[in-house]
Amino acid sequence: MKIAIVSDSHDAWVNLEKAIAVANEVGCSTLLHAGDFVTPSGIKVLSKFKGEVHLVWGNNEGEKVGFIKTVEKFDNIVHHGDVMEKEFDGLLFFMNHYPTFSQNAAESGKYDVSIFGHTHLYLNEQVGDTLLLNPGEIVGTKTGTSTMIIFDTQTKHAEKIELASSLYTL
Numbered sequence: 001m002k003i004a005i006v007s008d009s010h011d012a013w014v015n016l017e018k019a020i021a022v023a024n025e026v027g028c029s030t031l032l033h034a035g036d037f038v039t040p041s042g043i044k045v046l047s048k049f050k051g052e053v054h055l056v057w058g059n060n061e062g063e064k065v066g067f068i069k070t071v072e073k074f075d076n077i078v079h080h081g082d083v084m085e086k087e088f089d090g091l092l093f094f095m096n097h098y099p100t101f102s103q104n105a106a107e108s109g110k111y112d113v114s115i116f117g118h119t120h121l122y123l124n125e126q127v128g129d130t131l132l133l134n135p136g137e138i139v140g141t142k143t144g145t146s147t148m149i150i151f152d153t154q155t156k157h158a159e160k161i162e163l164a165s166s167l168y169t170l
Helices: 013-025 040-046 064-071 099-108
Strands: 002-006 030-033 052-055 077-079 084-088 091-095 113-115 122-127 130-135 146-152 157-164
Touching (some): 002 130, 013 146, 013 157, 122 157, 130 157
Parallel strands (some): 002 030, 030 052
16 A cells, blocks of 8 residues: 655645645555645645645644644545544554654654654654654745655655646745
């Protein structure tokens, strides 16, 4: 099973559409978004993903009531609040926007994969038996590149995908 992992889209809908196109093209069945989606207007972009979408809050979602109401209109999108704990293909995943919580989850040894965003910096690190991942940023403003991860549950391999080499202008 392939899982697309993204974070920190910050209303960069063109870059998010690129990520969704890649995820659909390579046959991902699930897409995980680790927060800082920002406004509900882009939920329609997420609905273009052909599989399930799972989201957690970041620190920049301001219109939470509108966000939840918009998410509820789409059968393939689930919002988990601050934390997602979910099994995919026999692996237990933890996802939260913040690095400290995800680092602690990884160190607990309870999870196979722990995911976070917030820093906008790509990370793929083994912590005991847990893979700690940050897909980087969809928006591309901090690093100049929009990135995502394609994770294969069978091989437990996380592949970094670069989507754009130019900055997104907010």
